[in-house]
Amino acid sequence: MSSKTIGVACRNVIKEFGDGEAKIRVLHGINIEVPTSELSLLVGPSGCGKTTLISIIAGLLNPTSGDVVLFNTPQSQLPGRKLVQFRAKNVGFVFQQYNLLPALTATENVAIPLLIQGVPRPQALEQARHVLNYVELGSRANQLPSQLSGGQQQRVAIARALVHQPRLLVCDEPTAALDAKSGQTVMELIREVAVQAGRVVIVVTHDHRVFDYGDRIIEMSDGRVVNVTSKN
């Protein structure tokens, strides 16, 4: 077996919601290792815990116990402020419903993560235009989200998630709101990003049309990983 660089690992990740009587365990001790430079899909029926797990991996949620290791850095060992900085630098997130700000142009939307990090506006907009060219929306740079199709809005959202060049990109059902053709374009783009050196891309999906794009399929059921298959 060829040796692979592990970019992301979950170590016995448990997640519970609620307190006392109302407490429910949603993740029952997840252990996975995700290599760099390939596309990993996280699949399973609705309610099995995909969004919860990917949110914990991305740092939008904390685990109840267990740890997430991102690029050899155990997240549990980073103090609060460092943790926020680490994630802002290293993680990009794409949602099913794009989550673009309606009053901002495509370029301005893409520039947001840089502006938050304190990059001067002209430089942030310049970098945003560069990434919009990469997702083949250079000609739409000054348009508002409402002037773009669903597939184009999702590509703007991907550009926004990539503008600070994060090593980890996570996408939660990125094609769920798209027609077949736009879904294909979006997955081809995500695949191109995923195979870049050192990068980890994890896509949550229950869309069977997407399965073919994955190098690795991590299957969940009822809060557990039940199967991992790899093409390589």
Ligand SMILES: Nc1ncnc2c1ncn2[C@@H]1O[C@H](COP(=O)(O)OP(=O)(O)O)[C@@H](O)[C@H]1O
């Ligand atoms: N904030 C929350 N509070 C309570 N239960 C939650 C919360 N978020 C998710 N859940 C529950 O956790 C389970 C897994 O949800 P989720 O991770 O969204 O699944 P999936 O993305 O696979 O559809 C579901 O039963 C859901 O109702």
Ligand SMILES: [Mg+2]
């Ligand atoms: Mg979900």
